[in-house]
Amino acid sequence: MTKEIDARGLACPQPVILTKKALGDNNEITVIVDNETAEENVRRMAQSQGCETTIDKKDGNIYIHVARVCSGETTREAGQEDPKRPVVIVVGSNAVGRGNQDLGEVLMKSFIHTLIETSPRPDTMIFLNTGVKLAVTGSDVLEDLKMISGSGVKILVCGTCLNFFEIQDQLRAGTVSNMYDITEAMLGAGRLVQI
Amino acid sequence: MTGNDFLVILFESVSSTLLAEKILKKQNVAHKIIPVPRHISSDCGVCIRFSAAQLDEVEQALSGRVPYQDIRKL
Numbered sequence: 001m002t003k004e005i006d007a008r009g010l011a012c013p014q015p016v017i018l019t020k021k022a023l024g025d026n027n028e029i030t031v032i033v034d035n036e037t038a039e040e041n042v043r044r045m046a047q048s049q050g051c052e053t054t055i056d057k058k059d060g061n062i063y064i065h066v067a068r069v070c071s072g073e074t075t076r077e078a079g080q081e082d083p084k085r086p087v088v089i090v091v092g093s094n095a096v097g098r099g100n101q102d103l104g105e106v107l108m109k110s111f112i113h114t115l116i117e118t119s120p121r122p123d124t125m126i127f128l129n130t131g132v133k134l135a136v137t138g139s140d141v142l143e144d145l146k147m148i149s150g151s152g153v154k155i156l157v158c159g160t161c162l163n164f165f166e167i168q169d170q171l172r173a174g175t176v177s178n179m180y181d182i183t184e185a186m187l188g189a190g191r192l193v194q195i
Numbered sequence: 196m197t198g199n200d201f202l203v204i205l206f207e208s209v210s211s212t213l214l215a216e217k218i219l220k221k222q223n224v225a226h227k228i229i230p231v232p233r234h235i236s237s238d239c240g241v242c243i244r245f246s247a248a249q250l251d252e253v254e255q256a257l258s259g260r261v262p263y264q265d266i267r268k269l
Contacts, residue, residue, distance in 0.1 A: 102213055109228040110241050140228075 002026075007042070008034040008061065012159060013178050016045050019066065020180075023049060027068040032061055037159065039064060041178050048184065085190025086123035091131040096195055108134070111195065112141040115148055122193070124154040124185050127174065131195075132161040136170040145173035156182055200247040201269040205231065205240075207262060212241050215261045222256045224249060235267055244269060 003026045007015035015031065015038045022029045023046070031042050039062045043053045046066045056063040095104025096111055112134070115121065125148070127135055134141050135157050149155045155174025162168045162176065186192060206212045212228070219226045224245070231240040245253050250266070257263060 103209065106209065106213060106216075106228055106241055110230045113227065113229045 002065070003029045005029055005031045007031055007038065010038075012037065012041065013180060016041050016178060016180055019045060020049075023051065023066065023068070029066050031064040031066060033064065034061055036062070037176055038062075040176070041180070042066075045180055048181075086185075086188065087120070087191045087193070088124045088126065088185055088189035089122045090126045090128065090186065090192065090194045091134065092128045092194065094130040094133045108195075109141055112144045112148075116144055116151075121148070121151060121153055124156060124189075125174075126177075126182050126185060127155070127157045127161075128182070129158070129161055130165075132157050132171075133165065133167070135173040136162075136167045137172055138170075139172075142172055149173050154185075156185060158182065201244050202247050202250060202266055203229070203232065203235070203242045203244050203269050204253060204257075204266045205235070205242045205264045207264055209241060211261050211263070212243060215243060215257055215263070218256055218260060219243065219245075219253065222252075224252050224256055226253070232269060 003022055005015075005018050005022050007018050010018075010033075015033050019029070019031050019042050022031075033039050033042060039055065042064050043055070046053050046064070050069055051066045052069050053067075054065045056065070091108075093104070094108060095101055096107035097104055133139060135145055135155065136142075139145075145155065156177035157171060157174045159168070159176040159178055162171060168176070204215070206215060216226070216228060226243050226245045228241055229244045231242045235242075243253075254266075
C-alpha cells in the first residue's frame with residue numbers, strides 16, 4: 001500500500017523534510033499538502049531524487065503521488081563524473097560588495113546588465129537576503145532578470161527571504177525556492193560565483 | 196536588444212552618475228545604468244543609457260544640475 005504523508009498545515013520546509021524521509025523507506029508515497037508553494041517544493045525535491053510525480057487536487061487539498069522511477073541511487077551527489085557541471089551565481093544582497101550601499105546598487109545594475117551581454121551565461125542564479133528585492137515589482141533590474149530567465153538561466157529566489165520582507169506576492173522573475181534546492185544547487189555547482 | 200538607437204551619457208564621477216539617475220527617475224525618463232562600453236573607455240565606469248528619441252528630455256532634465264562629460268552613440 002502506498003504510504004500517505006499528511007503535510008497539511010505544516011510550514012516550509014517541513015513537507016519537504018517529511019517527503020525526503022518517507023522516500024528513504026518507500027518507493028511510492030502520497031504527500032498531502034494544502035498550498036501551492038509546498039506542492040512546488042515537494043515536487044521539485046522528488047524529481048531531483050529521480051522520482052516521478054503526479055498531482056491530484058481535491059477539496060482544497062493537493063495530493064502529490066511520488067514514485068521512484070529507477071531504484072538506482074542518483075549519482076548527482078558525487079558529481080565529479082558529470083562533465084558539464086553548472087555555473088552558479090549567488091546574489092546574497094541587492095548591492096555588489098560591502099561598503100557603500102548606493103555604490104553597491106549601481107554596481108549590481110551594471111553587473112546584471114552585463115550578464116545579458118556576456119557569454120557563457122550561468123546555469124543558475126540564486127537570490128538571497130536583500131538580493132530577493134532584485135526580482136520583485138519595482139526593481140530596476142527586473143526586465144534584465146526576466147530576459148536572463150527567458151534565456152534558460154534558472155533563477156531561484158529564497159522564499160524565506162521574500163517572506164521576511166513580506167514581498168512574496170511581488171515576485172516577478174524566477175521561482176520561489178527553499179534552502180534544499182538552494183543548497184543542492186550550490187553543492188552541485190562546478191563553479192560558484194558569489195556576489 | 197531592439198532595433199532602437201541608444202545613446203549613452205558619460206559623467207565625470209560615479210556620484211554624478213548616481214545623482215543623474217535620481218533625477219531621471221524622478222522625472223520618469225526611461226534610462227538604464229550600464230557599464231561604460233569597452234569601445235568608449237577601458238575604465239571601470241558606469242554610464243546611463245537611453246533611447247536616442249529621448250535626447251532632449253535627458254538634456255533638459257540634467258542641464259544645470261549635473262555636469263556631464265559627453266553623450267555618445269552606443
